[in-house]
Amino acid sequence: MAQKSIALIVTVDTKEPEARFLNEYIEAQGFKAPVIDVSTKNPHTYTAAYPRELVSKLGNVEFEDLKNLRRDHMMRTMGEGATKILLDLYAKGELAGVLAVGGNQGTAIASIAMRALPIGVPKLIVSTVASGYVRPYIEYKDIIMMFSVADVLGGANTVSRTILTNAAGAVIGMSQYGIPLTKGEKPVIATTAFGNTDAAVNQARVVLEQKGYEVIAFHASGASGSAMEYLIEQGYVQGVLDMTTHELLGEVFGDDIYTPLRPRLEEAGKKGIPQVIVPGAIEYFCFGAPDSVPKKYLGRKTHYHNPYNTNIRATKEEVVETAKVMATKLNKANGPVVVMIPLKGFSENGRQGNVLHEPETDAAFIEALEQNLDARIKLIKVDANINDKEFSEKAAEVMHSLMTSK
Amino acid sequence: MAQKSIALIVTVDTKEPEARFLNEYIEAQGFKAPVIDVSTKNPHTYTAAYPRELVSKLGNVEFEDLKNLRRDHMMRTMGEGATKILLDLYAKGELAGVLAVGGNQGTAIASIAMRALPIGVPKLIVSTVASGYVRPYIEYKDIIMMFSVADVLGGANTVSRTILTNAAGAVIGMSQYGIPLTKGEKPVIATTAFGNTDAAVNQARVVLEQKGYEVIAFHASGASGSAMEYLIEQGYVQGVLDMTTHELLGEVFGDDIYTPLRPRLEEAGKKGIPQVIVPGAIEYFCFGAPDSVPKKYLGRKTHYHNPYNTNIRATKEEVVETAKVMATKLNKANGPVVVMIPLKGFSENGRQGNVLHEPETDAAFIEALEQNLDARIKLIKVDANINDKEFSEKAAEVMHSLMTSK
Structure with missing residues (x-):
């Protein structure tokens, strides 16, 4: 050699x-x-x-x-x-x-x-x-x-x-x-996770792995969601179960500590691979320690996740704006897209009884999405929290059906 | 094996x-x-x-x-x-x-x-x-x-x-x-550097290398100054020309982005190895981008080093406090210590004509040091800026004389 x-x-x-x-x-x-x-x-x-x-x-x-x-x-x-x-x-x-x-x-x-x-x-x-x-x-x-x-x-x-x-x-x-990056034998489903949507991702993973997929999770930390977009672009991913689209909020408003480094929700559409999109943890901003929260976000509903991570509720205006951006991106997709909505909260934080629960704001997000999504994009509502099996397993089933009908 | x-x-x-x-x-x-x-x-x-x-x-x-x-x-x-x-x-x-x-x-x-x-x-x-x-x-x-x-x-x-x-x-x-860390044949002089004291360090390095020393520079970035203290403790250093004691300001006041991760100006004293101490860049704080400067430091003389590094003048009270801490540490040293003062500015920023020049504050620092240093510690004043050869080469000569008379 x-x-x-x-x-x-x-x-x-x-x-x-x-x-x-x-x-x-x-x-x-x-x-x-x-x-x-x-x-x-x-x-x-x-x-x-x-x-x-x-x-x-x-x-x-x-x-x-x-x-x-x-x-x-x-x-x-x-x-x-x-x-x-x-x-x-x-x-x-x-x-x-x-x-x-x-x-x-x-x-x-x-x-x-x-x-x-x-x-x-x-x-x-x-x-x-x-x-x-x-x-x-x-x-x-x-x-x-x-x-x-x-x-x-x-x-x-x-x-x-x-x-x-x-x-x-x-x-x-x-x-x-080192073993160079190579495509494996199983089709790869990329998914996105957060502490607050962890159960959803794990439950969906089990279903998908049983069906023969390789599931790769990306933390919605800005860097990893961006890595997912890159790997989709490079052809390593055959389907996306975008369970935690939180990073889009940072992409639209900039302040979030998990703001992505390249646009989210775009490469799958360009490639035309199947996508199931879930508004996971899109209802709140993530900041660092409490004293690092920008002034304009103070006074809102706040969840102190840990000393270095402060979660702050997004307003109705903010989620509506984010829904419009999401719809615009998904409308451009060359492949099949289904949006799935957990009606009882987009994260554990957003579940009834938890501090960021605000169903009227979630409803505004859903309405804006429905108004702006192309008719060809199906929107499925499930009367459950994102982390309930009823929702997450259904999301996995829908993902599988898109993969097999393509 | x-x-x-x-x-x-x-x-x-x-x-x-x-x-x-x-x-x-x-x-x-x-x-x-x-x-x-x-x-x-x-x-x-x-x-x-x-x-x-x-x-x-x-x-x-x-x-x-x-x-x-x-x-x-x-x-x-x-x-x-x-x-x-x-x-x-x-x-x-x-x-x-x-x-x-x-x-x-x-x-x-x-x-x-x-x-x-x-x-x-x-x-x-x-x-x-x-x-x-x-x-x-x-x-x-x-x-x-x-x-x-x-x-x-x-x-x-x-x-x-x-x-x-x-x-x-x-x-x-x-x-x-990899080659494991091992002591070399030449005696090692550790020194500390900053962009604003770079000329001083380089001029002193030339003199010391000619005299047969190995000179290792540590950026006064918090992490590197701390690494120097660690390597002194571990016995890898035979003398210290601490040209850029800037980190002490962060150690005393906490806010500086180059705050050290362990106490500075201590290990050489404990080991009893010779030290030449210079108040390099100790007259200003370093912060990140201008909008990250804590409120209490706003309105002072400011040098915009680059978009990610903002230098702000320390007050008379702050430098006096820092001088006292410095004296307390040096007074405990088990080995020979000389303090050297460049009367025409502790950094390039502090030189006449540059924005952080403030000779009356420098004078207060020097006075506090003189009042608090033990009589056995010599303080040498040189009528030059730290980056003038007159100062830096003299500092190297003093370092060498301490090394050879020990």
């Missing part, structure tokens, strides 16, 4: 010794280790396999013009240049993995390029900013981040020697032992 | 199929893969190498009493039990690495145990919450986190098969190719 490549994304102007060290270390283990230089600033004399002039040009900017760009545009340019290089190596079957070392800027650039690769391709960033808020880098991909502990500067030292060789070892190990 | 262990930390009650899958997969590669069951809730029949009853007991609570504890206490108990198991395996030389799979709770428990291990021991958590704010899990250690993409439930499926085998491969690869 020809040697495969572990691509190294490094800002060579500040990290030349690290680029050299990793290049030599990985080559000594039998891989190619081409350096993609994404530096933008200081002069240096290192000859990278992919020099920064090339990277910049692939990002559609001449290197000498880069300095005139705003910092974010500059970073995007280098990220897009590196993306093209990685996708080319991947397409040729030569890419065993990607390793990057970066501070703020290097991490951002590397993550742009890594996010363009399929899930399963080993990708790791040694980063000074890994012990913090990393969603902007990872989004909904399997980029792994390793805190650099100390600064990564001036060449391998007592600390960075260990960190860098561990990082290289991790990428090598993933390339040697 | 006897088979080494890759320990698996899993809540078996919800993730038994994943525990079985990883155990078999890793054993097939020639490692032992003992499961440490940290589950607390649902019944199950799996026989883990380390059953949860044992883990709980090692955490000083009988398993049957666990359910009476608050959730955080319950998690801490299982985390501490797992810690003892890992440290025992490590002490016996049997631990090749640690792999965990978890949601919110599983991630928190696993991270407690992993943080107790030395830097360099491979540690990876596949987590549903990895694409978010991960500092509470990582703190200042080299725990690597991998976003699970989908939920990790119900056994290996199209997505989790790839994620889990990549994760296992990463830990195996680190154990095979």
Whole structure:
């Protein structure tokens, strides 16, 4: 077998010794280790396999013009240049993995390029900013981040020697032992879950697995719902039981901590695969600790899920607006769609006796949906809470019937 | 060589199929893969190498009493039990690495145990919450986190098969190719850096490297300064040029985004190694985006470092309070300490002509320090900005003189 490549994304102007060290270390283990230089600033004399002039040009900017760009545009340019290089190596079957070392800027650039690769391709960033808020880098991909502990500067030292060789070892190990993403034999049903809709998802899962499906659940956490949309787009999913469409509320109003990173309820429609849509947990916003709740949401019905998760009732206007957006998206679907409504509450929180129970607001949501959905889209009402078996098993049955009648 | 262990930390009650899958997969590669069951809730029949009853007991609570504890206490108990198991395996030389799979709770428990291990021991958590704010899990250690993409439930499926085998491969690869943390031949000088004190650190580094030291820089980001304290405690550092003591401001007032995770300016004193202390960037607070600045800091002199980093001048009262805390800590040191003051500004921001320049406040800091430092601690004033060579090279010379006269 020809040697495969572990691509190294490094800002060579500040990290030349690290680029050299990793290049030599990985080559000594039998891989190619081409350096993609994404530096933008200081002069240096290192000859990278992919020099920064090339990277910049692939990002559609001449290197000498880069300095005139705003910092974010500059970073995007280098990220897009590196993306093209990685996708080319991947397409040729030569890419065993990607390793990057970066501070703020290097991490951002590397993550742009890594996010363009399929899930399963080993990708790791040694980063000074890994012990913090990393969603902007990872989004909904399997980029792994390793805190650099100390600064990564001036060449391998007592600390960075260990960190860098561990990082290289991790990428090598993933390339040697990891099983790439492949379609299985069973048809895949993707579903979406929340603590508050957990029973519904588990009950539906049992029914669907008995019928021979592989069920993959995605937490409606913004990142995972987005990952589901991505995997649908990539053809890994044959049907969607979207039990917890909560993320749509964040998509419409922006404030929710589980706001998705790409539009929800769209890819299944584009692919034309069967969808069963349920307004699970769409009746409340999720915020972090109570003192992080934006002022405009204060004074409403509130459920303190745990110290780091505060659930706040959405108003009639908000759910009606969300229903309209949902209908618009579903009306565009190329495949079969059924909407299923649990009349006794869209979540455990919304059940009678619980604090977010507000049937008149739920009714407004349902009415708006009925008014805006195309006639061809069936809306089934079940006189039960989402977590009652009566509802969830019915949802699974409807899903199965769509799968078999398509 | 006897088979080494890759320990698996899993809540078996919800993730038994994943525990079985990883155990078999890793054993097939020639490692032992003992499961440490940290589950607390649902019944199950799996026989883990380390059953949860044992883990709980090692955490000083009988398993049957666990359910009476608050959730955080319950998690801490299982985390501490797992810690003892890992440290025992490590002490016996049997631990090749640690792999965990978890949601919110599983991630928190696993991270407690992993943080107790030395830097360099491979540690990876596949987590549903990895694409978010991960500092509470990582703190200042080299725990690597991998976003699970989908939920990790119900056994290996199209997505989790790839994620889990990549994760296992990463830990195996680190154990095979990583170089453990070891002391080098050169004496190590640790130093602390910030964008705004970068020139000072680089100039001092050149001087010290010429004199034969290995210089390791730590970003004063809360996590890295804490890592420095840890590495001093562990004996990897022979001298400290604490050029950027900014984190002390966060330690005293709490609000700063770079608040350290363990006390600063303490371990060097306990070890009795030489220290040169500089009030680098101690004159301003760091916050995130402008709209995240706490109300009490609004209306002060502000430097907009970048869209995600807002620097706000500390008041006279605040710097005086910080100087007193600094003096109290340094007075306890068992080794030689010199404090060096750049009279023309503690950072680039604080230089004449820049927005945070406020010499009368700097003077109050210096005065408070002089009043509170023990007589045996020398305070050297240099009529320069911290980033002027006149200051930084002098600081390096003083560091060297302390190292050679000890």
